[in-house]
Amino acid sequence: MDTRRLFLSIELSDKWKQYLVNWVQTQPNYFPWIPLDYWHITVQYLGEIEESDILSMSTELEQIFKTQTEFFLYFLNICHYPRHEPPMIWAKVKQSEKFETIKEYATQTTNLYMRDIPDHRKSKPHITLAKLQGEYDVTRLKFPSEKPPHPVLHVTNIQLWESYIDIDKRRKYRCLKTFKLKSA
DSSP states (O other): OOEEEEEEEEOOOHHHHHHHHHHHTTSOTTSOBOOGGGOOEEEEEEEEEEGGGHHHHHHHHHHHHTTSBOEEEEEEEEEEETTSSSOEEEEEEOOOHHHHHHHHHHHHHHTTTOSSOOOOSOOOOEEEEEEOOSOOOGGGOOOOSSOOSOOEEEEOEEEEEEEEEOTTSOEEEEEEEEEEOBOO
């Protein structure tokens, strides 16, 4: 059976992207920065999903998400996260009850389609800016001391993304579907 590697995510606002781009441009260029087009806040990693199940799973998710109201997330800071494998540079987002509720409802549906053992740990909303496989001198990073000028993100939809390997054997991402949340 053919499978696709999927995850649910939240798209960043242009203001958040610009703030992060401006910060990355002030850092040493030898870090393996994730391309801007791939920045997102992961809601849930789904893993390998049977291609034949994607349409029915998407239909179920759409029914769930259209009953959930839009909400807000708050930018916290940019930091090095060494306890992850591989270590990462993250933009942290404040824990949110609404974010956890959305994830919980989604998980009740997606667990039915997941091939791997579902991950029930409490999520840490974040944006991965770099994955540090190998040795990097993170002491050379200059983390911002002040909050961004626009620290609030209005979340109006959830997206289903695919992670795949392209013809050049590089990891790529693409949005497969956008699910609108109910207007507040």
